[in-house]
Amino acid sequence: MSEHPSWWRDAVIYQVYVRSFADADGDGMGDIAGIREKLPYLRDLGVDAIWVNPWYVSPQADAGYDVEDYRAVDPRFGTLAEAEKLVVDAHSHGIRVVPDLVPNHTSDRHAWFRAALAAGPGSPERQRYVFRSGRGPDGDEPPTNWRSMFGGGAWTRVTEDDGAPGEWYLHLFAPEQPDLNWAHPEVAGEFEAVLRFWFDRGVDGFRIDVAHGLVKDPAYPDVADVDDPTDAAYAPGTHPFWDRDDVHDIYRSWRRVADSYPGDRTFVAEAWTSAPDRMARYVRPDGLHTAFNFDFLRAEWDAAALRRVIDRTTASLQRVGAPATWVLSNHDVVRHVSRYGRTSSVGGENIVHPPDGAVDLVLGRGRARAALLLEAALPGGFYVYQGEELGLGEVEDLPDDALQDPTWERSGRTDRGRDGCRVPLPWSGVSPPFGFGPEGTTPWLPQPPEWVAFTVQRQTGDPDSMLELYRATLALRRRLPALGEGVMAWVDAPEGVLALRREPGFVCVTNLSDAAHPLPAHDEVLLASGPLEGGSLPPDTAVWLGLCRR
Numbered sequence: 048m049s050e051h052p053s054w055w056r057d058a059v060i061y062q063v064y065v066r067s068f069a070d071a072d073g074d075g076m077g078d079i080a081g082i083r084e085k086l087p088y089l090r091d092l093g094v095d096a097i098w099v100n101p102w103y104v105s106p107q108a109d110a111g112y113d114v115e116d117y118r119a120v121d122p123r124f125g126t127l128a129e130a131e132k133l134v135v136d137a138h139s140h141g142i143r144v145v146p147d148l149v150p151n152h153t154s155d156r157h158a159w160f161r162a163a164l165a166a167g168p169g170s171p172e173r174q175r176y177v178f179r180s181g182r183g184p185d186g187d188e189p190p191t192n193w194r195s196m197f198g199g200g201a202w203t204r205v206t207e208d209d210g211a212p213g214e215w216y217l218h219l220f221a222p223e224q225p226d227l228n229w230a231h232p233e234v235a236g237e238f239e240a241v242l243r244f245w246f247d248r249g250v251d252g253f254r255i256d257v258a259h260g261l262v263k264d265p266a267y268p269d270v271a272d273v274d275d276p277t278d279a280a281y282a283p284g285t286h287p288f289w290d291r292d293d294v295h296d297i298y299r300s301w302r303r304v305a306d307s308y309p310g311d312r313t314f315v316a317e318a319w320t321s322a323p324d325r326m327a328r329y330v331r332p333d334g335l336h337t338a339f340n341f342d343f344l345r346a347e348w349d350a351a352a353l354r355r356v357i358d359r360t361t362a363s364l365q366r367v368g369a370p371a372t373w374v375l376s377n378h379d380v381v382r383h384v385s386r387y388g389r390t391s392s393v394g395g396e397n398i399v400h401p402p403d404g405a406v407d408l409v410l411g412r413g414r415a416r417a418a419l420l421l422e423a424a425l426p427g428g429f430y431v432y433q434g435e436e437l438g439l440g441e442v443e444d445l446p447d448d449a450l451q452d453p454t455w456e457r458s459g460r461t462d463r464g465r466d467g468c469r470v471p472l473p474w475s476g477v478s479p480p481f482g483f484g485p486e487g488t489t490p491w492l493p494q495p496p497e498w499v500a501f502t503v504q505r506q507t508g509d510p511d512s513m514l515e516l517y518r519a520t521l522a523l524r525r526r527l528p529a530l531g532e533g534v535m536a537w538v539d540a541p542e543g544v545l546a547l548r549r550e551p552g553f554v555c556v557t558n559l560s561d562a563a564h565p566l567p568a569h570d571e572v573l574l575a576s577g578p579l580e581g582g583s584l585p586p587d588t589a590v591w592l593g594l595c596r597r
């Protein structure tokens with residue numbers, strides 16, 4: 048493995064959604080043994096690291112984001128020993144390993160929460176969570192008007208030992224995910240110990256779940272607008288639970304923990320903020336290292352919108368000396384092939400479920416190919432969500448009884464949730480399980496038969512496939528000195544066309560307009576996302592050009 052001191056500043060990190068990546072034991076759910084088997088695939092794809100979604104012991108009320116034991120691996124996924132072997136094996140393939148850490152909430156089955164329920168009102172055990180009396184004469188109204196991100200209220204009332212309705216506890220997500228009280232020193236101490244537990248086992252960093260939500264306003268005020276789940280209408284840092292300034296005290300101490308280990312360990316924040324300068328606060332030199340750029344993911348397939356995001360991101364991150372971390376898809380949003388395949392509501396609110404309007408997946412895939420070349424040409428690093436390298440679209444017709452995301456039930460079956468981007472990967476063969484597990488495996492979510500055309504096996508060696516485009520892009524990006532961390536400059540281009548230059552001698556042109564665009568002067572076409580027409584770049588196509596003699 049390269050000993051480059053800051054590998055994370057321009058890394059390509061592949062998101063392994065463990066449930067859906069590869070199932071070695073045939074129980075229908077992916078596992079760590081499956082990841083280990085596929086390490087050669089990931090090495091050949093050319094990624095620098097993997098982020099693995101939560102593998103901890105969990106009742107799986109929210110696909111593992113409800114952690115019962117932070118120091119043990121869920122038997123569905125394997126054992127602690129297998130996780131340790133994964134780290135060793137991945138390192139031997141030159142791949143770093145970044146697990147997911149869930150500090151905002153635990154499972155309601157976590158030992159601390161069971162103890163809190165048993166110990167009763169006013170007990171020290173309840174102080175580690177957020178228990179409050181209800182409002183109204185009988186305390187039967189929740190303490191605040193906050194809503195759960197999955198629908199319904201954010202407070203659940205417990206029944207006390209005497210059988211009477213008692214206190215309420217806070218859960219910004221499902222009721223099975225009680226929020227921790229980060230004002231409590233034991234909470235902070237426990238998470239530093241958990242970081243050390245895994246750093247001692249060689250992991251290279253952590254992805255921090257809900258990094259913007261840990262600290263709440265101690266006054267617990269109502270939110271101004273219950274229908275607005277964001278902090279957009281608030282002055283920066285003043286929302287009752289999102290992106291409060293004190294949250295950075297936590298990350299300053301985590302940074303000290305990470306820095307006390309050899310080998311350049313890193314944190315990536317999942318922080319949904321209202322503005323790039325708020326995101327930049329998470330990645331100051333004494334805080335977390337990087338943060339997903341969700342503004343890029345949220346942007347429409349529109350040259351002006353993307354340019355605005357790129358400019359605002361790079362400017363605000365430069366001020367704090369952090370690299371950008373681009374992202375197009377993850378396990379929480381509609382896959383970008385489907386987002387870009389909608390002309391009605393591309394991007395923006397269309398990242399949530401269910402998307403509206405007819406989808407043109409051929410258009411979406413063409414744009415996704417171009418988006419990859421644009422993304423990989425930008426300064427910094429980027430994430431690849433498993434399956435995007437295969438060009439998978441959102442599975443929008445999962446049967447109702449297959450849906451498992453808590454959003455489905457919590458929304459009164461109005462929001463189908465995120466299962467459509469979580470369907471197990473197609474690796475090989477002509478029918479489900481498409482090599483996801485041994486023959487006869489029933490994947491935990493059904494795979495569409497059309498995925499026969501998108502298996503790794505089918506795409507390998509086909510120069511026009513999405514997979515070969517990803518392989519070529521990642522390989523070239525590694526080789527070209529102009530790419531990775533650094534600066535970029537825009538080159539003049541007509542409306543709807545994005546042309547950016549990196550030094551030495553590299554230009555990426557992306558055509559988001561309706562008309563073909565003549566290629567600028569160049570010495571070499573390094574890579575194109577689709578066929579070039581004579582000297583022109585067709586709509587929804589991107590190209591990398593070499594300018595060796597200019």
Ligand code: NOJ
Nearest residue numbers: 109112220256257378379
């Ligand atoms: C963000 C995770 O990505 C999502 O999957 C999860 O449901 C919530 N955080 C709650 O942990």
